[in-house]
Amino acid sequence: MITAGVDCGGKNTKTVILNDGRIVGRASARTGYQPVGAVEMSMESALREAGLERSDLDRIGGTGSGRNSVKPADTIVDEREAMGRGALYYFPGARTVIDVGAEEARAARLDGNGNVSDFVVNEKCAAGAGSFIEAMGRALETDVRDMGPLALESDKGISMNAQCAVFAESEVVGLIHANAEKKDISRAVHDAMAGRLVSMIRRIGVLEDVVMIGGVARNPGIVEAIKRDLKIGEIHVPEDPEYASALGAALAAAGGPVA
C-alpha cells in the first residue's frame, strides 16, 4: 500500500510517501499564504523523489493547522494521532512526545497501546514556538540554524525577564548594548523558551522514553535545555524530525494499529 501524509504547518508543508511502511519520498515547501499551492508543491516533489505518480497513491492523509488545504484527502488525521504514530515509528518505547514547530508547540502522553492519553497545546503565543528562536536570531544577527550550537558554547546563564517574543526582542537588543556575549544571550533565549515548554509539558506529566519531533527538535540548544530542566537522561530525536507528523499521517492513512 502506498500512502502519502501531508502536514500543512504554519510555516512549512511537509509530505512523506510510504510504501508498505517504508519511507520512499519526502519534501517540504513554504506554506506562505497559499497553503493549497504548498501542498501541491511538496506532494509533487515527494512523488518525484519516490519515482511515483499521483495515481500510484492508494490513500492520502492530511494533518496540521492547514489540514483542510490538503485536497483531496482520504483521511484528515488529528494532530495527536499523527504525532503519536510518527514518534512510535522511530521509537516504539515512546511515552511522551514533544512536538515543537514554527508556530505551535504541543506535548502528548502515549499509553501502552500507543494511543494519546493526555495532550496539551500552545498555539496562541509566539514565545513558545520556533518563530521565537528565529526572531531572537534576527536580533542577534545569527542564522537560526546556528543559534543552538551558539547557545551550547555558553557556560553562563542570564535570566530573561520577558515572557513575550516582542518584549524579548527589545530585551535582547538591550543585552547587546550592555555588551553581553552573543553565546550567553543565545543560551538565555533557549533557556527561556525551554522553561515555557517544560511548564507546558509538566501539565501532562513526563514518562520516558521522551521523544521530540517538529522542526525545533533540530535545535540542540533547545533539546539540551529541556533535558536539563526536566532532569532526564535522554531525549530521543528522529532524523528529519520536522517530517514526523507527515509520516504519522501517512501511517494513519494506511490504517493498522497505532503501535
Next chain:
Amino acid sequence: MSGEQAHECWRWPESNWVNPDVNWQEAQFVTVGVDVGSVSSQAVVMADGEMLAYGSLRTGFNSRESARRALDFAVEPLSGLPEERIDYVVGTGYGRVNVPMADRSLTEVACHARGAHFIYGPEVRTVLDVGGQDIKAIRCDEKGKVIDFILNDKCAAGTGRGMEVFADLVNVPIQDIGEWSFRIAEEPPAVSNTCVVYAKSEAVGLLRKGWGVEQVLAAYCSSTADYIHSVVERLGVTPEFAATGGMAKNRGVMERLMNRVGLEFMKTEWDPQLAGAIGAALFGRTLCQKWKKRKKAARA
C-alpha cells in the same frame, strides 16, 4: 529629520513644553515627577501643583540616562531654573529604581491614578493606562487614591509595542494610525490572533489578499480594543472612565474601545501620556507640604 528617520514609523514625536503663565520664582515648592517607562519617559515640573513644564521622549537602552535626558528636555526651555531650586523629585514607572535624581520612588499605579485625577478631574473612578509594554486598569476614589487595580505586562497584545510593530509593517507613522483606521467604508472584522507576532503574520496575509492599509489598521485597532476591553472587564468599569498612557492618544483604538465599554471616556487638553509624571510631581508637592521644608537629596 534624516532620511533614515523618516522611515521609522514607530518613532513617535518627542515633545516638550513650558507654561508661559506660571512663574517658578514665586512658587513655594517646585517639584518634579519623572516616569521612566520601558518605551517612553516623561519629566513634569510643577510649581505649587501647577504645570510648569514637561518633556516626553523615548527611553532608549539606558533608563538611568533617560531620566536625566527627560528632565533636561523639560527644563531646558525654562531659562534660568537652577536644579537646586527643585525641592523634591519623585521617580516612578518601570524604571523607577533608575531615576538617579529622585528623592523617592512611588508605584506607577499610584502615580497614574493621581495624575489622571489632575488631568481629568475628581469624577474619574476608572483609569485605563496603556503604555509601551503593559496595560493597567485602576479603580480610584474622588481624591485619586487607588482602590484596586489589575496589571497585564507579560504579553504585547494591546500595548504600544504592538502598535509600533504594525506602524512599521504598514509604513504609517504611529501617531497617524488612528486617523487612517477610520478611512474605511465598512468596519472589517478584527484581526483574529491576539499574539502580536501572529497578528502581524495574519495582516501580511490580508495585505496580500488585497486589503488596503486602512482596513488592516482598522482590523488591528479593533483587535487591540477587544483585548484591552477583556482586561478592563476583569476589574469592572465604574464611571467616569479615563484613559492615560500613549495609547490614549490613538483614536482608532479609543473610539472602538468606547463602543465596547459602552461609555464616553473623559476628555482632556493635556497629553495623557504625562499622567504618571504628573502624579509623581504632585506627590512630591504633598510631601513638601507635609514636611514644610525644602528637601534636598544627594543627586546621582
